[in-house]
Amino acid sequence: MKEFELIQNIFQASVMASTQGRGDLLLGIGDDCAQVQVPQGQSLVFSMDTLVEGRHFPFDADPVDIGYRSVATCVSDLAAMGAKPAFFTLGLTIPESDPQWLAGLAQGMAELAEPIGLALVGGDTTKGPLTITLQVHGYVEPELAVKRSAAKVGDDIYVTGLLGDAAAAVPIVTGELQVSSERFDYFYDRYWRPKSRLIVGMALKRVAHAMMDISDGLAQDIQHILKASDVGAVIDAASLPISAELKQWQPESAVTLALTGGDDYELCFTAPKEQAGEIALITQTLGLPCTKVGEIVAEGFSIQGYHGEITGWQHF
Amino acid sequence: MKEFELIQNIFQASVMASTQGRGDLLLGIGDDCAQVQVPQGQSLVFSMDTLVEGRHFPFDADPVDIGYRSVATCVSDLAAMGAKPAFFTLGLTIPESDPQWLAGLAQGMAELAEPIGLALVGGDTTKGPLTITLQVHGYVEPELAVKRSAAKVGDDIYVTGLLGDAAAAVPIVTGELQVSSERFDYFYDRYWRPKSRLIVGMALKRVAHAMMDISDGLAQDIQHILKASDVGAVIDAASLPISAELKQWQPESAVTLALTGGDDYELCFTAPKEQAGEIALITQTLGLPCTKVGEIVAEGFSIQGYHGEITGWQHF
Structure with a gap:
């Protein structure tokens, strides 16, 4: 199965972006790039996290759990900025193309991503040792992003x-x-x-x-x-x-x-x-x-x- | 060496974003998220690529070459949309923290990224089998992004x-x-x-x-x-x-x-x-x-x- 079809088939029904009804998503998976129009008055915040099997989660874990936790750990960085979740990309390196395992991963991701309006808009799937890189993106008013650098004495x-x-x-x-x-x-x-x-x-x-x-x-x-x-x-x-x-x-x-x-x-x-x-x-x-x-x-x-x-x- | 300091030390001088003089970069590496203000009239396009050692490039290759080619293959997706390069994130999984190897990688990335104004604004560094995930981001007028879907008979x-x-x-x-x-x-x-x-x-x-x-x-x-x-x-x-x-x-x-x-x-x-x-x-x-x-x-x-x-x- 070709890379693109693999992602397409497994992820389409659950987490993949529909550009319909989302004014910010101009172009989703399937082109050289995804394309986004950040809403007026908002800035874009984003964070990338990599999870390696055996280091950030145990070997042979349930793919549904891995999927959920991957999104959760990354979305946490959006929360820490006070941002509204918008979309994510997925760099997935897997030892083999196992449709059942992938369906579990997609399900776990969707369980968290769908209710919060976080849509999958792009990524890459490669063969190799199990490694999951996510980049989550959110919107926040430029001046309202909560940074680490603004703590004051007496807080x-x-x-x-x-x-x-x-x-x-x-x-x-x-x-x-x-x-x-x-x-x-x-x-x-x-x-x-x-x-x-x-x-x-x-x-x-x-x-x-x-x-x-x-x-x-x-x-x-x-x-x-x-x-x-x-x-x-x-x-x-x-x-x-x-x-x-x-x-x-x-x-x-x-x-x-x-x-x-x-x-x-x-x-x-x-x-x-x-x-x-x-x-x-x-x-x-x-x-x-x-x-x-x-x-x-x-x-x-x-x-x-x-x-x-x-x-x-x-x-x- | 701590993860953050590792990236900081090695990448700072070369590819890391200075938010000075770049109105679009509100916040670079070092917070929960990076923050970007997409310029007025522009949309954001982005693409993620993963390169696995032994599959997308040979084992034991020169890190300078790996760095250059990683950015090149990913930037190519921006070119294909007609977009102007803006910034990138780096998900780096490495078996060990070897400062000399990392310096080579940073140098190779900078050789391509710096002259085209592509600044490193975030990412994650983890321990594991050598895998490099990049997400490159560019700007293009919403209606001018060149898609795959617009070829016409007679072209x-x-x-x-x-x-x-x-x-x-x-x-x-x-x-x-x-x-x-x-x-x-x-x-x-x-x-x-x-x-x-x-x-x-x-x-x-x-x-x-x-x-x-x-x-x-x-x-x-x-x-x-x-x-x-x-x-x-x-x-x-x-x-x-x-x-x-x-x-x-x-x-x-x-x-x-x-x-x-x-x-x-x-x-x-x-x-x-x-x-x-x-x-x-x-x-x-x-x-x-x-x-x-x-x-x-x-x-x-x-x-x-x-x-x-x-x-x-x-x-x-």
Whole structure:
């Protein structure tokens, strides 16, 4: 089967862009380039992520899970800018052209992409070791994109959702660790199905000073905000939002996982204290906790109430 | 070395975007997303290509060559739309973090990217088998993008430059075949350094009906135009532009290589007969031959004066 037909057949029904009814998509898959007209008054934001089998997800995983998580981890970067998702491209390297596997991947991608209006508009399929590169694209008003570089001294530091579950789940999803089926179900889902934080990201674009997503662990990732904004931070370990499931299962390492574990894809943001009411309202409206975990200070970095080492995911 | 610093250090001096002096680049590498303001009156076109070591280029090749050719093959898709190059992203999967190898790759990319104003604005670096995914982005007036679907019966079919050299070069660059140093130099360059056809692509955007780049061989690739435009074609084998070097070296297989060999990254386009004068002028002005090789007909596909099999690069 030819490359183009392969993608066409498998992805058409689910995630492939229909240019009908979408004024921004002038040309989708099937030409040398895709063509997009960015809506008036909007800028384009985009992020590329690569996932390698055996490194970013376990070998022989369910292709539906791989598909969902690939899009989720990448869309998380759009959320962190306060952007509205628009379209994505897919660079797929696969060892063989297995239609059933591809259909699973497409299904997983569509489960997340379709409801948020993220359409597949192009890409490339090649033969080789399983590697998935996605580029997601979104729209945001040029001046409202939430950057890492705008944290101010005195800002509160918040995180969305719960931290540590996905890192705790790793030995479960790799099969290293056997747990009860109830525990398996909860943590399996927490690893493979990171919740999209797009809505809260958009809600925060007029409220937050700085924002980013947590992929490599809070303690490591927040350094990017501190460096880009030339400020410091104090984190309060006791305030970290940790699930009852994780506290019950691993009472002693839960805080370490929440601080240093990656893969949760929650948002970390800073906002001036006078926005606390607005943030409480967002929390209440969306039913998603935004928890204050610390404060931006002039310099330095410390974690109150924590004495372990501060590490995070190492890319090399 | 951390991922971010790795990219930063190696690529900064050469291909990385400076947002200074570029009104379109609002935010470059170092945040969750890059941010771009597409210029007024322009649409965005983009294409993603993946190159896998051992499949799309030989094992243990010179990283400078790999860098140059990666950008060249991808930029070719911008040329085929008549677009002006703007920026690119790089998904780089490498087995180990070798600064010297990376510096070579960056140098090769910069050699092509810098003079054409194509800036690196984002990407991802991961550990794994050598795989390079690029997404190149360009600008073109929404209505002037040259699609595959607009060929008309009676159009002349043209190709730019020379065909067949890159395919003939494959056994030379893989080391399978030993040739004289003069022959080696010519064909090595023809494989690793496909000439960018951006200027001619832009010159043709008001002249050509349909256009695409030839990556998998003319006889195979033109089928995409025929299918998208719902037309047929007659190609004249005797008219194919073939280098003196190839004719002299392989007089018997030169036409087959020109028809079925990939990797030249020349443009194939169709234009109404009344544009012949304009095309001759473009040829003359740019010093680049645009050679008429056939004609669009109502249906069917034939190659006059050729009796071999019609094949091309198979992706799987």
